[in-house]
Amino acid sequence: MRVVIVTESFPPDINGVAHCALQTARHLAARGHDPLVVAPATSAGPGADAGAPCPVVRVPSLPLPGYPQVRVALPSRRVAQTVAAHRADIVHLASPFVLGVRGMAAAARHGVPAVAVYQTDLAGYARTYMGAGEGTAWRRIRGVHTAADRTLAPSTAALRDLEAHGVPRVRLWPRGVDTVRFRPERRDALLRAELAPRGELLVGYVGRLAPEKHVELLARVQRLPGVRLVVVGDGPSETSLRGTLPDAVFLGRRTGDELARIFASLDVFAHTGPYETFCQTVQEAMASGVPVIAPAAGGPLDLVAHGTTGLLVPPGDQDTVHDAVRALAADPGLRAAYGAAGRAAVADRTWEAVGDQLVEHYTEVLRARTAVAA
Incomplete structure (x- = not known):
């Protein structure tokens, strides 16, 4: 299976989105699939992706004002070009908001199914940082996730929140943990x-x-x-x-x-x-x-x-x-x-077990697309 992972963050960034995208790419490669990552450019330089488990395409980005650890992707044709060049079977959108919206558009343009992974409570962040803007954040979330073939929520609370705000086709997909490292x-x-x-x-x-x-x-x-x-x-x-x-x-x-x-x-x-x-x-x-x-x-x-x-x-x-x-x-x-x-x-929540669940979600989405086409 050829998968393009479009993520708002990727190592050397340290956060939940980056870590989950890395573990996803590792698992897909280990299982014999063909992943490729699209992520914002990092200030770490060209050697930042030397240890990545698959090719990484970096999109020009700028640091978020007041929070330089977070980088925001700039408009670029690289996303659509990468989806086409990789001949993707499926597009994986990791916490889509800026770059993920372009990933969703590229998937739709090329007729490739997309799975959107909800990971960040953007409405809560809007409330914290601006004291407003929750409605705008939810409209953005609803727009990109509604366009996806399936949305994966990491917890029961997140799943219910998404459904309450009108996001369709939501399924539960939790996160794994490295029980060998953390013990x-x-x-x-x-x-x-x-x-x-x-x-x-x-x-x-x-x-x-x-x-x-x-x-x-x-x-x-x-x-x-x-x-x-x-x-x-x-x-x-x-x-x-x-x-x-x-x-x-x-x-x-x-x-x-x-x-x-x-x-x-x-x-x-x-x-x-x-x-x-x-x-x-x-x-x-x-x-x-x-x-x-x-x-x-x-x-x-x-x-x-x-x-x-x-x-x-x-x-x-x-x-x-x-x-x-x-x-x-x-x-x-x-x-x-x-x-x-x-x-x-x-003990049983390994990244291997969770990764296999993700591949099953991909398989179900591809089968659904095939059935609709037939």
């Missing part, structure tokens, strides 16, 4: 001694440091006796968060085995963002055997079994986040039970 055995006594020299309980947040993540909700957590807050990631809110969380340890952006070592060395993982369509870091914490605290909204509702693998708290409620951390800090047996249950819950 409890990565726990590192030396790292723990470095981060908590007085034997403090380590509570960690991993993710972008941006307004929509609401990391400031951990302000009371950092003041709990015997607790050390660890923040991993970077982004436009880092400077303000360093002022809000003066007692926290900021480790910056970490990846790969180093990130896995940090995850496994935590005692509690706390996520605060209410706009997660899935929330990969929650799943990585669970794979690492770490109990999770997360908002009872969006993707975490599918991932966290309240009272079994962790605790769900009302979104945006600083006091309940504090109380949840305090409860887990006081009960090492409960932390161990939640951590073990979390690891067991994600």
Whole structure:
């Protein structure tokens, strides 16, 4: 199967869209398919794609004002040319918004079926950054996803949200997790001694440091006796968060085995963002055997079994986040039970299993197109 993956982000970018697109390309190549990626150009230079599992076509782009880590593709004929030159059987649109709209147009022009993967709560971001614009964001989302042969939602909450806003042909497709990289055995006594020299309980947040993540909700957590807050990631809110969380340890952006070592060395993982369509870091914490605290909204509702693998708290409620951390800090047996249950819950959610589900979605879409043509 010849697949063109049109993605709004791709490594070396570090975010959920880029990671999922990379894992998709890897799986397709490993299964003997022929993927090709179209993505915005990166500031990392021409060697950025040396380790990619398939060819990558870069489209000219500009950094997003105020958030240079995010790059926005500029108008280009390369998308349509690539779909035609690759003789694509299917076009995969990863979180389509700017480049994905052109990918959808190219698929339609060449009569190629398209599968659109919903990954970003753009309406929530519009509310956070502009205080308005949710309706405009949903019109954009509805337009591109309605044109696709199938939309794949990462969680039950996202699926219901899409259907409620009039998006047709929505199916569930979750995300995988690398259970070999992220595992409890990565726990590192030396790292723990470095981060908590007085034997403090380590509570960690991993993710972008941006307004929509609401990391400031951990302000009371950092003041709990015997607790050390660890923040991993970077982004436009880092400077303000360093002022809000003066007692926290900021480790910056970490990846790969180093990130896995940090995850496994935590005692509690706390996520605060209410706009997660899935929330990969929650799943990585669970794979690492770490109990999770997360908002009872969006993707975490599918991932966290309240009272079994962790605790769900009302979104945006600083006091309940504090109380949840305090409860887990006081009960090492409960932390161990939640951590073990979390690891067991994600044991079968490998990228291989999820990738095979994606190929089945492709196959069903192609069969439907063939039936209509017949």
